[in-house]
Amino acid sequence: MRYHLASIPEVNAGEWRLKIGGEAAQSPYELSLDQLKSNFEQVELAAVCLCSGNRRGMFEPHVTGVQWGPGAMGNAKWRGVRLRDVLAKAGIRKEAVEVVFDGADGPAIAQTPDFVKSVPLWKAIDENTLIAYEMNGAPLPHWNGYPARIVVPGWTATYWMKHVIAINAVSKPLSGFWMNPAYRIPKGRFPLVDRFVTQETEATMPITEMVVNSLMTSPLPGQKVRRGSIVDINGIAWDGGYGVNRVEVSADGGQTWHAAGLGPDHGRYSFRQFSVKFRPDKIGPATVMAKASNRIGATQTFELIHNPAGYHHNVVQRLTVEVV
């Protein structure tokens, strides 16, 4: 789990309250956990939660920050209520432009900027944006944001506020370190659809949806495989919520590609498993690659789109196995 701030309380669910307000809300109110669960329609969806800096450690040239490998992600079923329903009860005024989330965690020293994030109103009222209190059929574990967190399917985890305690509709764009300069990408360099217009500057925009990506989970780099044997190539693929519909795999360094079989479809925000078999026929190293595409025709890149914060690394993965 990744937190920005060091003071992370063990939240007592009985005392926990969620405050809904902001200057663009007509009637601010608050909810207990029981009220959150019982006063609104409950929904569940599967979605990938992925750190914006996933794979940052693989950037060349190097960039600073947590040196993540490919593991800063998870996929789960999130159960909760729609943020739009909770907001509607507060009467959102038409001048609202963003919805701001704050969590119970805070800085160890007062001078550190508190971790507060906003999403554009249109994303906040998307029917898939949730206030979740369950993960995979059980109460949210502490480190996943107990007792309730924001789930913004398709978007990177920076917006998925853990231990959420305040939701504010605002008529002016949120400022602060975690909105700008943090979590920014250069404008126009990535093939993204979702924009966050109220936060855009001439040069940068906030990170929004995940880029289409995949990860082979087997074989492992350097693994020895027998010539003539059947080798399973398995992995997962995901995107920003359009839905992965194709994964191609190469076992000869990209010269020929084969469509992989796709696993069960748990919905367009979930990752999708893929698998394909190959039979190596030559002794020596063999380079295996996987490339995912989604329903809007976006695919992974072969060359890194470099950016200062080290986001959106979706370069086609290559690994080499040893055929013996």
Next chain:
Amino acid sequence: MRTLVISLLLLAGTALADEGSIRLKEGPGKDKVMANCIMCHSVDYVQMNSVFLDRNGWTASVNKMVKVMGAPIKDEEIPQIVDYLTRYYGK
């Protein structure tokens, strides 16, 4: 539903080393690092960046902690911290 979750954290390798097992190297300035840095973040941040940062890089990093994150490090202790990081965790 549990089958859906596949934990990938192990794949992150050294970036997620068990921080309880990480001990900073002994040397002059270590006490300043322990006193000023780890109140807000774990020591693995030092280790994971050690292969990338030279003196300029560590200086920028410490300055960011002071100016952006508000770390209350005394001015006279900044060079001692940078010296330690450069000497023991420098590129």
